[in-house]
Amino acid sequence: MPVVVATGYSSAVDPETGVALAARQAQVGLGGASCDLAIVFVSGDHVTEVDAVMATIHEVLAPDELVGCSSGGLIAGGQEHEHGTGVAIWAISVDEGRADVFELRTRPVEDGLALLGMPDPDAGTSSAIILLADASRLPLEGTLRAFEEHLPGVPLIGGVPSMVPPDGRPLLHDRGATDAAAIGIRFSGVEVLPCVSQGARPIGPELAVTAGEGGVIQELAGRPAIEALRETVDGLGAEDQARIRHGLLLGLVVGPGRPEYGAGDFVVRGLAGADPEAGAVVVGAPVEVGQIAQLHVRDPETATRDLEDALRLRRAAAGSGQVAGALAFTCNGRGHDMFGHDHHDADAIQRELGPLPLAGMFSAGEIGPVGGRPFVHGFTATVAVFLA
Incomplete structure (x- = not known):
């Protein structure tokens, strides 16, 4: 049976x-x-x-x-x-x-x-x-x-x-x-x-984590993480900018250095905090240098x-x-x-x-x-x- x-x-x-x-x-x-x-x-x-x-x-x-x-x-x-x-x-x-x-x-x-x-x-x-x-x-x-x-x-x-x-x-x-x-x-x-x-989709460019440990990202693509994310947000269309006002989400590809990945390989986390002086952001997941990060939005249609x-x-x-x-x-x-x-x-x-x-x-x-x-x-x- x-x-x-x-x-x-x-x-x-x-x-x-x-x-x-x-x-x-x-x-x-x-x-x-x-x-x-x-x-x-x-x-x-x-x-x-x-x-x-x-x-x-x-x-x-x-x-x-x-x-x-x-x-x-x-x-x-x-x-x-x-x-x-x-x-x-x-x-x-x-x-x-x-x-x-x-x-x-x-x-x-x-x-x-x-x-x-x-x-x-x-x-x-x-x-x-x-x-x-x-x-x-x-x-x-x-x-x-x-x-x-x-x-x-x-x-x-x-x-x-x-x-x-x-x-x-x-x-x-x-x-x-x-x-x-x-x-x-x-x-x-x-x-x-x-x-x-996870009900979220990636938006904006992919950014490599170039400095970070624990749940803190210090640098994205060789720049302070806050600066890189702010520039990404400024470059979004009006519709996506409206969506991220409900909460900024960051997706991290699971495992650094993966040559191929898709939307389902991102673990999506909200930004839990930031250190403006250091330019760092805090996410609710461990990060590794070399991981790919990308902003995500969540809405009913997505x-x-x-x-x-x-x-x-x-x-x-x-x-x-x-x-x-x-x-x-x-x-x-x-x-x-x-x-x-x-x-x-x-x-x-x-x-x-x-x-x-x-x-x-x-x-x-x-x-x-x-x-x-x-x-x-x-x-x-x-x-x-x-x-x-």
């Missing part, structure tokens, strides 16, 4: 009634296949009823593994539920593959934090990792670099919960909330295609085209393979506020890849690869596409 994905959703306020309904929908969608893993996303009043939520899923769906998190909004099918109470369940039967759950925790050490619970790199070949991360308990960038070193080349897709319950524990595992810093699912023997749409293009590339990459389903993590700054209408990202995924079982959440940080390296993003949609 191939990989089977199924989903369920309910907005019923009573946790047992609503969760049972969503779990039965997922059970029917599996078509008699065993549930090897279920991921549950809860919003609204359900975030304080997680014990009942998890117990009901165990009773109805009987998954081998059950994880999840709280969120400010849910994705289910072709719809996005940005507000209110609800539960979305994503279930998978992995056939002869594996879906191994692990928890990450941190421990204070002399020079910072030690990361505990990383999956064993020698325990078979990993096809992808789904990561739900509590940013209040985990240094995200450092954790992603640890994954890059520990499991190089393995796609990492996931998100940061956008709602934290009163007890401060947004992550769920087995029977209830957990104080873990992150929950991961390591897939083996299951084909997963990562999709990342974000729509970027997501559609990214999804079409994944559809092409799947070839003749059938898409079993998808997990989606979209920024809580997207949705209706960004696009002016509901269900934008979910509708695009269904239009380009579907119809397919889809579930996910609105996130306070989206995790996905750029240039083969994992990053945490903002205003981004990241999607894990599972093939049958």
Whole structure:
């Protein structure tokens, strides 16, 4: 039997009634296949009823593994539920593959934090990792670099919960909330295609980083970074100048000295600060001398085209393979506020890849690869596409 994905959703306020309904929908969608893993996303009043939520899923769906998190909004099918109470369940039967759950925790050490619970790199070949991360308990960038070193080349897709319950524990595992810093699912023997749409496009000339370290760029193209960027902005057309007034974005090609790269190889970051006297700018990403930098703009039209293009590339990459389903993590700054209408990202995924079982959440940080390296993003949609 191939990989089977199924989903369920309910907005019923009573946790047992609503969760049972969503779990039965997922059970029917599996078509008699065993549930090897279920991921549950809860919003609204359900975030304080997680014990009942998890117990009901165990009773109805009987998954081998059950994880999840709280969120400010849910994705289910072709719809996005940005507000209110609800539960979305994503279930998978992995056939002869594996879906191994692990928890990450941190421990204070002399020079910072030690990361505990990383999956064993020698325990078979990993096809992808789904990561739900509590940013209040985990240094995200450092954790992603640890994954890059520990499991190089393995796609990492996931998100940061956008709602934290009163007890401060947004992550769920087995029977209830957990104080873990992150929950991961390591897939083996299951084909997963990562999709990342940052919703931004490059404008102006490309500029090489000629001096910089950490998250600070001192020089671009041999000139003070502020001076080079100011000249670039002055040379833009009126339309692009109007767009960057909402926030200046800088894209950095992942990896210095790459001879070939495209728009999807830029990690896009906002400018976090500047030092006018030194002519330096601060970006929310590590920089290296030799990297190519380019200004970017983000707007609804660009974000729509970027997501559609990214999804079409994944559809092409799947070839003749059938898409079993998808997990989606979209920024809580997207949705209706960004696009002016509901269900934008979910509708695009269904239009380009579907119809397919889809579930996910609105996130306070989206995790996905750029240039083969994992990053945490903002205003981004990241999607894990599972093939049958």
